[in-house]
Amino acid sequence: MSMMLQTYWNSRFEAGDIWGTEATPSAVMAYPYFAADQAKQLFVPGCGYGRNSNFFGEYAFEVTACDISEVAIERASSHAKAVGLANVNHFVGDYLNLPFPSTERFDGIYLSNILHMYTEEERQQLLTHFTSLLRKDGLLIFSCLSARDEKLYGTGVEIEKDTFLVHERIAHFFQEEELFGMLEDQYQVVEMTLHKQRIDFKAGAEQDAQLWFVVARKK
Ligand SMILES: C[S@@+](CC[C@H](N)C(=O)[O-])C[C@H]1O[C@@H](n2cnc3c(N)ncnc32)[C@H](O)[C@@H]1O
Numbered sequence: 001m002s003m004m005l006q007t008y009w010n011s012r013f014e015a016g017d018i019w020g021t022e023a024t025p026s027a028v029m030a031y032p033y034f035a036a037d038q039a040k041q042l043f044v045p046g047c048g049y050g051r052n053s054n055f056f057g058e059y060a061f062e063v064t065a066c067d068i069s070e071v072a073i074e075r076a077s078s079h080a081k082a083v084g085l086a087n088v089n090h091f092v093g094d095y096l097n098l099p100f101p102s103t104e105r106f107d108g109i110y111l112s113n114i115l116h117m118y119t120e121e122e123r124q125q126l127l128t129h130f131t132s133l134l135r136k137d138g139l140l141i142f143s144c145l146s147a148r149d150e151k152l153y154g155t156g157v158e159i160e161k162d163t164f165l166v167h168e169r170i171a172h173f174f175q176e177e178e179l180f181g182m183l184e185d186q187y188q189v190v191e192m193t194l195h196k197q198r199i200d201f202k203a204g205a206e207q208d209a210q211l212w213f214v215v216a217r218k219k
Pocket residue numbers: 005009019024045046047048049050051052066067068069072093094095096111112113114
């Protein structure tokens with residue numbers, strides 16, 4: 001587990017529930033898909049302080065959720081406990097190095113704003129890894145940054161196509177055709193739409209991001 005990454009995220013989450021306590025719009029949009037599929041086992045990698053893992057837990061899915069930040073997981077677990085959710089298992093862990101085998105165990109995987117943090121090669125490896133955890137016909141549902149976001153796109157130094165280094169953090173902005181290309185071998189794309197998400201809650205700095213909402217079914 002990368003200590004630098006852990007330290008970075010811990011320090012961000014020391015400030016509390018930095019993006020608010022409500023589930024993200026994409027988690028709310030994902031719910032009917034998981035429900036219609038009668039999904040039982042969901043995985044939420046990089047769950048942060050649990051705003052989405054606990055949201056899914058409230059709908060009685062069996063939720064496994066991990067984050068590299070122990071500060072985040074402490075908050076996520078205490079939120080779950082406060083509302084009596086025994087069906088959400090939060091643990092501190094690196095989603096690239098999980099304490100269980102990659103054996104197609106989940107009916108659904110939900111990623112809120114994870115895939116944009118990587119270079120092209122890393123994104124491909126991450127997708128392959130998450131795919132190995134999903135059963136055939138399972139749903140991968142995620143939100144990610146969009147190259148159509150005119151306000152956010154282009155800040156920082158471009159290190160790869162549509163990938164920028166902003167305060168030493170990678171931010172990749174996805175194109176629609178790129179997402180189709182990335183998914184086509186292993187998935188059937190069910191929905192790909194743009195939606196808005198509030199991303200900055202500091203006083204006077206409220207900002208909406210234009211994100212992709214992607215629903216893909218494993219072939
Ligand atoms: C942009 S935040 C999104 C948090 C959460 N998905 C949400 O929307 O509230 C990225 C999250 O990924 C976590 N993270 C980054 N790298 C990770 C890794 N290798 N394993 C597990 N979690 C990781 C961070 O700690 C952080 O909580």
